[in-house]
Amino acid sequence: MKNGAADKQRTQCLVILAAEAQQNAAFTAVDKAAGGLLSDLLKRGDLKQKPGQTLLIPSIQGIQAERVILAAAGKEALTAKTATKVIAGIVGAVNSASVSNAVISLDGLEPEDRTPTWAASLLGQMLEHSSYRFEQFKSKKDDKAVALDTVTLQLTARKGVAELETAAATGRAIGYGMNQARDLGNLPGNECTPSYLAKEAEELARKHTKLTTKVLGEKDMEKLGMGSFLSVSKGSAEEGKLITMEYKGGKRGDQPVVLLGKGITFDTGGISLKPGESMDEMKFDMCGAASVLGAMHTIVTLKLPINVVGMIASAENMPSGHASKPGDIVTSMSGQTIEILNTDAEGRLVLCDALTYAERFKPRAVVDIATLTGACIIALGNHMSGLLSNNDELAGQLLAASRMAEDPAWRMPMDESYDQLLDSNFADMANIGGRAAGTITAGCFLARYAKAFAWAHLDIAGTAWKSGKEKGATGRPVPLLIQYLLDQIARDGSAKPAPAPKTTTKKPAAKKAPAKKATRKK
Incomplete structure (x- = not known):
């Protein structure tokens, strides 16, 4: 400049x-x-x-x-x-x-x-x-x-x-975070596994002293009673991971913002198998997790004066002799039971246990980001992300950030009449509510696990990637998330973020192809 x-x-x-x-x-x-x-x-x-x-x-x-x-x-x-x-x-x-x-x-x-x-x-x-x-x-x-x-x-x-x-x-720095998210989203499923995402988070923490990463494996989750999460990961040879990245850039004792990303690194639908056409695009089902990692890259680059916890709930959803079956009933970490009517509604099953785990951070707000429902694409197309929330103030802040960041979102309703569609004859709830209002009932499902804090859900199924000739991850909603955090910093009256060291834009060096990963056998 x-x-x-x-x-x-x-x-x-x-x-x-x-x-x-x-x-x-x-x-x-x-x-x-x-x-x-x-x-x-x-x-x-x-x-x-x-x-x-x-x-x-x-x-x-x-x-x-x-x-x-x-x-x-x-x-x-x-x-x-x-x-x-x-x-x-x-x-x-x-x-x-x-x-x-x-x-x-x-x-x-x-x-x-x-x-x-x-x-x-x-x-x-x-x-x-x-x-x-x-x-x-x-x-x-x-x-x-x-x-x-x-x-x-x-x-x-x-x-x-x-x-x-x-x-x-x-x-x-925001563009850089978007590009990091695009890299992860564009990687094929045989490379970008839950273990790969965990290593990326650990590598980021090694480079930045204010960031610490912790990774829970399936044995850890079994001890915590995360039966819902494990009902998804058990069908795959790849071990599921719950990844937490704690960034302490704010004052000691300040409540953090939790950003939680869905990280289904490949989604076949499980036993409720998806159609074969365009199934290759299900490598993008971890774009919520990618956006969280991308946002964390931007946060540490700018040294934002705020406490943030980046969480990733990551698994593969595969059909096998170990996979969950329609009609199975599992118990989540919160103690609530779930009848799995459709194994392709798996994102909410990993996110609900992650939401319960997020309570331990005593967050000021939790925002989960997920390619959760095809219904959101039908409702909003590929321009706007869907927004659902249990807190009007938080929803308003996110919508304002989306407008400022030119990363638009639209709030959808969520009330008891929709919530009742999740009722089950055999468990506390079903994991789907039928064809009608699929995005809203998915939000209602997650809301049952977010009663301890202000919570919002961003459904990015229509905005996380492009199909056709321009096929590839977009890096959204990294701009929205960073703008929301910048707005929180401004409201808190904290110091401005430190500027990035360079004032010119340079083309990044090309990355080498990652090495093949070994898979876990069962």
């Missing part, structure tokens, strides 16, 4: 905002140095004033930059909605410009309905997110002749540079 006149920036590519109503300092400086060329291009209509549209100008006399990208800001006052399109357009154009370095001006990039630093944070996040490549299993890499390596943000004025630099660094 640096300040100075835009026309003096020595770079392969300079990006400036172009608005119809009023131009900014960067545009004015470059336009003047170029003898009015930019104004002439706009008057001629070479750049359509539709947010997200860009125009590459290969060469301009009178300035230091080798080429310029004009980004349309639209005809109306800039809002968060239009600014998000503008930023996405800028990131796409810069990555397509065949340059190794670029300078992006922040002049004029201030939505009227957001803080002055919001755009810098989102830009940092999107730049980091766009650098992602998942090629460790390809024998031939997609090496381009020219790849974007460094991006510097520029502001003409001196005032506000420090704040914008911190915001951009925060955004980069």
Whole structure:
């Protein structure tokens, strides 16, 4: 991040905002140095004033930059909605410009309905997110002749540079956490097992003194009476794991926020076997766990002044002679009994015991994140995550964070009329409530284990990954989770997060393919 006149920036590519109503300092400086060329291009209509549209100008006399990208800001006052399109357009154009370095001006990039630093944070996040490549299993890499390596943000004025630099660094850290979550989600099920997730959590703790990781195996869970969790993991040769990562960045004694992720590293449906078509995508059933690990990466990078416990309930759901059968009854850690009517509703079975275990941390709030129900995709599509909660204040905070982070969620109802659908003739409850309101009854099931604390559930079945040509994990809802924590820090009046050490965005080095893991035999 640096300040100075835009026309003096020595770079392969300079990006400036172009608005119809009023131009900014960067545009004015470059336009003047170029003898009015930019104004002439706009008057001629070479750049359509539709947010997200860009125009590459290969060469301009009178300035230091080798080429310029004009980004349309639209005809109306800039809002968060239009600014998000503008930023996405800028990131796409810069990555397509065949340059190794670029300078992006922040002049004029201030939505009227957001803080002055919001755009810098989102830009940092999107730049980091766009650098992602998942090629460790390809024998031939997609090496381009020219790849974007460094991006510097520029502001003409001196005032506000420090704040914008911190915001951009925060955004980069969020993007980095998203990319870590994407890596885990994209790994195949034969590599990313419960044991693999446990090792990732332990490795993160070894690098950061404020973070400690504890892993419970099946014998530990048997002693705790986690019969519900074990009813899922017992069908697989891979041992189930309950992983806890305690981050102590806040004051001693402050209640932590617990982030709990569903980590079903592969979901066949168990005895209630899924159809074969698209079953490969069930490697993404651990994206809730991936988002928690991604969020923990961001938390330790930013050294957030808050106490957080990241929990992962991880198992494989496989059909075998050891697997649970429809009609089986199990006893959860809380003592409540469950009739398993469908073994494909397994995520709630591991999460409910994890929720009971979370009580020992005396949390201020618990947020679980899970690819829990296909019904959520039917209800909300692939744009919004579903939100259910037993606490209106917590739900409101998460919804506000989702809007600020451009990681949208929608609250769904949850009351006694839905809860009654879980009644069982043979146990305290069934694990499904029928076809109707499947997302809501899943939330009602989890709510029975969350009575000791403020709790919210994020169903990310529609937002955690993309199918088709763009198949892959998205890294959501890491932005929502981090924004929620930042909002909690602001409410507590704690110190601001430490900025990340670098102010430029660089493409990460490619990872090596992980080694094969041995499986446990029964």
